[in-house]
Amino acid sequence: MNMAGNKLSDKVVLITGGTGSFGNELLQLVKDSDIAEVRVFSRDELKQEHMRVRMKNPKIKFHIGDIRDRQSVDQAMEGVDLVFHAAALKQVPSCEFFPMQAVMTNVVGSHNVIESAIAHRVGSVVCLGTDKAVFPVNAMGMTKGLMEKVATAAARRLGDGSPTTISTVRYGNVMYSRGSVIPLFVEQIRQGRPLTVTEPNMTRFLLSLRSAIDLVLFAFEHARQGDIFVRKAPASTVADLAQAVSNLFQADAPIDIIGTRHAEKLFETLATSGELVSAEDMGEYLRIVMDDRDLNYAKYFTEGDPEESLVEDYTSHNTERLTVAQIEVLLRSLPAFERELLAHQRGQS
Numbered sequence: 001m002n003m004a005g006n007k008l009s010d011k012v013v014l015i016t017g018g019t020g021s022f023g024n025e026l027l028q029l030v031k032d033s034d035i036a037e038v039r040v041f042s043r044d045e046l047k048q049e050h051m052r053v054r055m056k057n058p059k060i061k062f063h064i065g066d067i068r069d070r071q072s073v074d075q076a077m078e079g080v081d082l083v084f085h086a087a088a089l090k091q092v093p094s095c096e097f098f099p100m101q102a103v104m105t106n107v108v109g110s111h112n113v114i115e116s117a118i119a120h121r122v123g124s125v126v127c128l129g130t131d132k133a134v135f136p137v138n139a140m141g142m143t144k145g146l147m148e149k150v151a152t153a154a155a156r157r158l159g160d161g162s163p164t165t166i167s168t169v170r171y172g173n174v175m176y177s178r179g180s181v182i183p184l185f186v187e188q189i190r191q192g193r194p195l196t197v198t199e200p201n202m203t204r205f206l207l208s209l210r211s212a213i214d215l216v217l218f219a220f221e222h223a224r225q226g227d228i229f230v231r232k233a234p235a236s237t238v239a240d241l242a243q244a245v246s247n248l249f250q251a252d253a254p255i256d257i258i259g260t261r262h263a264e265k266l267f268e269t270l271a272t273s274g275e276l277v278s279a280e281d282m283g284e285y286l287r288i289v290m291d292d293r294d295l296n297y298a299k300y301f302t303e304g305d306p307e308e309s310l311v312e313d314y315t316s317h318n319t320e321r322l323t324v325a326q327i328e329v330l331l332r333s334l335p336a337f338e339r340e341l342l343a344h345q346r347g348q349s
Helices: 002-007 021-032 045-055 070-077 094-097 099-117 137-158 181-190 209-222 238-247 273-277 297-301 306-310 325-330 335-348
Strands: 012-016 037-042 060-064 082-086 124-130 164-169 195-197 203-205 227-233 235-236 256-257 269-271 287-288
Touching: 002 209, 012 021, 012 045, 012 070, 021 037, 021 045, 037 045, 037 070, 037 256, 045 060, 060 070, 070 099, 070 124, 070 325, 094 099, 094 137, 099 124, 099 137, 099 287, 124 137, 124 209, 137 164, 164 269, 181 195, 181 238, 181 335, 195 238, 209 227, 209 287, 238 256, 297 306, 325 335
Parallel strands: 012 037, 012 082, 037 060, 082 124, 124 164, 164 227, 195 256
Antiparallel strands: 203 235, 227 287
């Protein structure tokens, strides 16, 4: 965690949606560093209270508010050096049934956070994106895609001379995060039920929460105006993931295929061929540079890039595919999963 220790030294950091999986993990990493202050901004007072009792750290300050309410955002933004914008509606089915709620939080709320940061001359804003924003087929992905556009438009307007740098990170499914499929599989095994799989051949990127945190910290360290950063990640089929969980728990649980949920994709895309043509390969990361064209429409309609047709989109179907055994190793590297596994083994003995 040297990067966090060095780059966050003496900084005041605001985390929107700070009581979620991302905020909890980041706080664990920085709680013993020389960071000046971490502000947790969210609308859930119970989760804040649980976090306050658990952390017992005077550097962590709690702000009740909603990113839909610009005034509450402004109050939390005063004196902030860095913003990690994690607040969002993320569940695909709920966003599908309540799309305007997704718009209000993911688009309007994100605009409030970005504009407030600019007004308060915050040094850097890193917005948390998702692979579902690329070629979106559901309301959650569409609104997160619009969040990217809102961030890029603000960055384009500010330019390189601004005191505020706005960037976005884009990553796939975070393993064992709240609402993800692995905790569901574990709960189903605990209850002796079949593991429910929507489509066995569906592929998903697999990323640990710590890797997602590292991506955000990498963006903070390297971002230029309007950059989008992608963390390269392996993938697996949903059926292989379910099998790996079942193997580790020695459950021999049957798999129940229930069919695709509302607006689910067969595979996910982290970067399009058009983005990859001009992207910078930074080893474990890709930097997708901001499209800085203006409203000169000739550049959009009469000029093309022949290289784009030679490059494939970066998807969970064509990235490194993990075997069941490799998935098992990755699962055992997750502290939350390992705790559940050990508790299960003790209960069986």
